[in-house]
Amino acid sequence: xxxxxxxxxxxxxxxxxxxxxxxxxxxxxxxxxxxxxxxxxxxxxxxxxxxxxxxxxxxxxxxxxxxxxxxxxxxxxxxxxxxxxxxxxxxxxxxxxxxxxxxxxxxxxxxxxxxxxxxxxxxxxxxxxxxxxxxxxxxxxxxxxxxxxxxxxxxxxxxxxxxxxxxxxxxxxxxxxxxxxxxxxxxxxxxxxxxxxxxxxxxxxxxxxxxxxxxxxxxxxxxxxxxxxxxxxxxxxxxxxxxxxxxxxxxxxxxxxxxxxxxxx
Numbered sequence: 363x364x365x366x367x368x369x370x371x372x373x374x375x376x377x378x379x380x381x382x383x384x385x386x387x388x389x390x391x392x393x394x395x396x397x398x399x400x401x402x403x404x405x406x407x408x409x410x411x412x413x414x415x416x417x418x419x420x421x422x423x424x425x426x427x428x429x430x431x432x433x434x435x436x437x438x439x440x441x442x443x444x445x446x447x448x449x450x451x452x453x454x455x456x457x458x459x460x461x462x463x464x465x466x467x468x469x470x471x472x473x474x475x476x477x478x479x480x481x482x483x484x485x486x487x488x489x490x491x492x493x494x495x496x497x498x499x500x501x502x503x504x505x506x507x508x509x510x511x512x513x514x515x516x517x518x519x520x521x522x523x524x525x526x527x528x529x530x531x532x533x534x535x536x537x538x539x540x541x542x543x544x545x546x547x548x549x550x551x552x553x554x555x556x557x558x559x560x561x562x563x564x565x566x567x568x569x570x571x572x573x574x575x576x577x578x579x580x581x582x583x584x585x586x587x588x589x590x591x592x593x594x595x596x597x598x599x600x601x602x603x604x605x606x607x608x609x610x611x612x613x614x615x616x617x618x619x620x621x622x623x624x625x626x627x
Contacts, residue, residue, distance in 0.1 A: 433510035437477045440501035457490040528562030
């Protein structure tokens with residue numbers, strides 16, 4: 363009887379599910395994760411109140427304030443949101459003021475990439491925008507707002523890989539084909555002369571380069587893929603010079619499609 367009343371042992375999967383429910387919060391109240399988030403929110407709110415800054419609705423999800431740049435990265439922007447709409451939302455934040463610029467990144471075809479960069483007049487304004495708009499819902503999406511990282515430096519091909527190389531369009535040394543001032547049409551509507559990929563001279567292509575003339579091809583160390591012998595390649599194999607035989611009867615005076623045995627069957 364005691365064995366019948368004893369509950370069945372819980373499996374490993376059930377124990378893991380129970381631990382997740384305890385962490386996230388179940389029927390018994392808020393879980394450990396919710397309690398930790400609530401404590402962090404209370405600490406952030408107390409810090410802002412001690413500093414004399416206004417506490418907005420987005421302070422519960424605030425991120426560290428911007429330091430030194432005044433540039434704010436705004437991610438998870440809806441595809442239909444324009445730069446003007448986003449700038450209006452930024453300007454409504456208390457203490458932010460009017461942003462100097464707020465542009466949604468787009469491709470060459472004009473399609474939104476899904477993020478924007480706003481330049482605020484001061485570092486304090488950037489901190490206010492980060493505190494107020496992080497996790498702010500706009501057009502059905504929660505924005506991800508943080509301090510923008512330093513912009514990447516553009517790589518100049520003339521100082522990187524273009525020096526010492528001839529352009530494949532005009533043949534001049536010092537820039538690559540993509541940086542050629544003549545473009546693809548030579549600048550006057552006529553096709554520009556192509557440069558040789560071997561020597562860089564203009565007037566002939568790689569297959570006509572004088573440097574390739576007289577180069578003997580040594581096949582003495584190569585193995586034939588037909589017979590396996592070393593000293594020649596497949597197109598020079600003596601077996602290929604022999605007449606082909608019928609695959610049905612083996613005779614050399616006809617092919618398989620002309621074999622009398624195949625027609626008889």
